Amino acid sequence: MQRLYDPASGAVLVDGVGAKQWQVRALRRQIGIVTQEADLFDVSARDNIAYGRVTASQSEIEHAAKQAGAHQFIVNLPQGYNTRVGERGSMLSGGQRQMVALARALLLDPRILLLDEATSALDAESEQLVQAALQREHANRTIIAVAHRIQSIAQADCILVFDHGELVEQGQHDDLVELNGVYARLVEQQQQTSTDN
DSSP: OOOSSOOSSSOOEETTEEGGGSOHHHHHHTEEEEESSOOOOSSBHHHHHTTTOTTOOHHHHHHHHHHTTOHHHHHTSTTGGGOBOOGGGTTSOHHHHHHHHHHHHHHTOOSEEEEESTTTTSOHHHHHHHHHHHHHHGGGSEEEEEOSOHHHHTTOSOEEEEETTEEEEEEOHHHHHHHTSHHHHHHHHHHHHHHHO
């Protein structure tokens, strides 16, 4: 999607226009990415959130942090938003690092938000907060989430199920459960695992 490489066949369309027709820089400005391993720097929480938009006001930064579920833990840090988070965010938990990275992406206000296992380190309660925020944001942008946890994608408009690199099912959560295929088995396995724990 970011044109790090072009597809060998088919096309990626953004607003109905092939990605190849976009200027790379203009295309990449439309996309925010949050990965499983959040890239944080040994600067303040504020500066990490504002990394892509250094002129952002404190209220804009706090708004993005609230959307990402990060505001409350940040204000409880020793120096609040001015607290240094350590190299690669070493002073924060994995879930906190992911929330800061999500706040950074939301502050950029991208039209497309790519989440690659972006909530995998969050506990269930934090993930629900983030999912609720993303649902509110959904009207303003396209969100593409790559996830193994069903909870992360159950509310999606369209779920694409891949098995060994092949697209095997697509649809909404309830419809996919009724198919009693790969997705339904994943749901059952995850429910069983949570019951066992």
